[in-house]
Amino acid sequence: MFEIAELGHTLKKSDYNEQVPELRTRLLLAQQKLMNCDFPVIILISGVDGGGKGDVINLLNEWMDPRYMQTIAFDEPSDEEKERPKFWRFWRTLPSKGSIAIFVGSWYSDPLSQRVYGEIDDNQLQIELMNIKELERLLFDDGTLIIKCWLHLKKDEQKKRIKNLEKNPDTNWQVTERDKKHLKLYDDFIGVAEKTLTETSTGDAPWHIVDGSDIRYSSFTVGQHVLHRIEQHIEERTAQVNSAKKNNGAPYINPNQQSLLDSLDLSLKIDKKSYNEQLDYYQSKLKNLARIAQQQKRSCILVFEGWDAGGKGGAIRRITHAVDARNYRVIPVAAPTDEERSHHYLWRFWRHIPRAGKVTLYDRSWYGRVLVERVEGFASVNEWQRAYSEIADFEDALVRHGILLLKFWLHIDKDEQLKRFHEREQISYKKYKITEDDYRNREKWDDYKHAVNEMVTRTSTRSAPWLLVEGNDKKHARIKILKAYCEKLESSLQLPK
Structure with missing residues (x-):
């Protein structure tokens, strides 16, 4: 006392x-x-x-x-x-x-x-x-x-x-x-x-x-x-900084760790006719649900993570097509700016938390701390290891406030990724998406896969679970994401009988 x-x-x-x-x-x-x-x-x-x-x-x-x-x-x-x-x-x-x-x-x-x-x-x-x-x-x-x-x-x-x-x-x-x-x-x-x-x-x-x-x-x-x-x-x-520099060794990776990604069935497909029918159905449904969510002031945050060329952008566009442009915002996350680096790494994401009834879609997110920053050595071992609990607390605060939070990992295999890289290089309006870093990251595929597996295991909570999406077939991935979003909204809103 x-x-x-x-x-x-x-x-x-x-x-x-x-x-x-x-x-x-x-x-x-x-x-x-x-x-x-x-x-x-x-x-x-x-x-x-x-x-x-x-x-x-x-x-x-x-x-x-x-x-x-x-x-x-x-x-x-x-x-x-x-x-x-x-x-x-x-x-x-x-x-x-x-x-x-x-x-x-x-x-x-x-x-x-x-x-x-x-x-x-x-x-x-x-x-x-x-x-x-x-x-x-x-x-x-x-x-x-x-x-x-x-x-x-x-x-x-x-x-x-x-x-x-x-x-x-x-x-x-x-x-x-x-x-x-x-x-x-x-x-x-x-x-x-x-x-x-x-x-x-x-x-x-x-x-x-x-x-x-x-x-x-x-x-x-x-x-x-x-x-x-x-x-x-x-x-x-x-x-502390001097000590960290001396003791910051490479992160331990267990080669025998079971991978959740390997359990996904990447052969899942949807034919074009079924895809068009379901796309029309779920986009129409989402348009109605999103309007009700806006009226009831229920905010939504959608987090999209996945491999380079995994289909994040395409999935986001199928969602935004069904939502009033005045009510959503897409946040593309790249390397932090000087201003962002001068703050806590979560600061730049807190700034974009949506107002009541609005939607924020993160094209990559705070999980960069335990993915690219971990694998590429941009964050110290101590920094990315404690990030798991920091992220869990951050997301818990969002959910306790009443925000609907959905997290998607779009998974493709290495061959499919290379195929998409080559396809993008042949299309004038997609060439900009391919960089030297995309090819360089393929050399660390196994390191990233282990990091993703640990990320999903340690941050998939009851209030904010991960949805792993089989993405070799873009049509299947888009429908799975749209369906999940509609189901989340439907179970959270007070819908007219």
């Missing part, structure tokens, strides 16, 4: 004026070092109303270089944010490597407030805090430094602070009816806050409790803490 009631620290003005210049200098030097590092910094400033959060944040911005630091305030979520998973609003604002973001309000604000007002019970709060710890662990594992500061006031001090703010014409606008209401709920708020801080103060992201009664003391203390954490993390991260 945090003893956050035993406070009362102050800092003389003369001591403050004497010590701040050195602190500012060291903060700026640390910030310059950070600019060349491979991790970002997130500073969470939380605490009781009237605790001086705004004053501390303003001073941090004054003391440090604002060009490489941004302050982001989170208030009530917008309609756009409400239509997506709750962490979406935070993911999209994550700082890039080498920079700092100060979050005013954070992923703690809603669970804490909801528990104080009785909107959730202790069990639900525990679940929320568990999800928060998973988020922070995911960011920390990727190198992110999370600094969490809680500015505290005793009840009498908070009441006095709010009255003083209210009396001053220059500051009375800061006091809202919500602040007054929170003052009456002080004891309840502190009880929930103690539980929250205790549960979420981890070795990776500990809470630092600061007395907020004296702005000089609180701002100087927070500044010192930020400086210490950044300097420490730079040192630790440098050692």
Whole structure:
């Protein structure tokens, strides 16, 4: 239990004026070092109303270089944010490597407030805090430094602070009816806050409790803490990166591992007449179901993975043909841009999560971390190995929000792939699809097959299973995918009788 009631620290003005210049200098030097590092910094400033959060944040911005630091305030979520998973609003604002973001309000604000007002019970709060710890662990594992500061006031001090703010014409606008209401709920708020801080103060992201009664003391203390954490993390991260370079050996592949792909019957075919009939039937059905899904605000995410020339593009076009172009978006995933590389690898996918009633189709996806990045060595062994659980948590968050998630692996054999490569080279509007990398990747066919097998085994969950599609016959693959999509929509929507 945090003893956050035993406070009362102050800092003389003369001591403050004497010590701040050195602190500012060291903060700026640390910030310059950070600019060349491979991790970002997130500073969470939380605490009781009237605790001086705004004053501390303003001073941090004054003391440090604002060009490489941004302050982001989170208030009530917008309609756009409400239509997506709750962490979406935070993911999209994550700082890039080498920079700092100060979050005013954070992923703690809603669970804490909801528990104080009785909107959730202790069990639900525990679940929320568990999800928060998973988020922070995911960011920390990727190198992110999370600094969490809680500015505290005793009840009498908070009441006095709010009255003083209210009396001053220059500051009375800061006091809202919500602040007054929170003052009456002080004891309840502190009880929930103690539980929250205790549960979420981890070795990776500990809470630092600061007395907020004296702005000089609180701002100087927070500044010192930020400086210490950044300097420490730079040192630790440098050692970790150097150690990883020395120990990053080739991934182990079990040659006797049973392959799920080998169990697929690639001889499955559909004749042209049957294909045209079923294509018309399922596209008509999908057109109706997609319209109902849009009306009922059910979002859909479709993930397409598979071999080069496996038929992903053709399958996607048969789906989009049946969906209103205003309601879907196709995201073709290639090598990450410089901006994307400066963030967590999931960041570029979170940005495209669809709004309520919309559809996003990913032509390749976040699974690149455990496929091409693994096989080609673009991700370290530690990075792609932990990605399995990170992806599972990410997809679980999508499904819990109510998003329909379908994942397709389009499988063809090596001979069929080579045949399609040659065919594409003879067609003017398909030549662009063939590159030297496509032929080079064939040399690592077995490595990719083992990676796919492990991917499917470890990330096919009850809420987000993989559908393996026999793709040697394009017509069979397209119908299987359309049928699966229709069945998923049909079982998830409230359809008229």
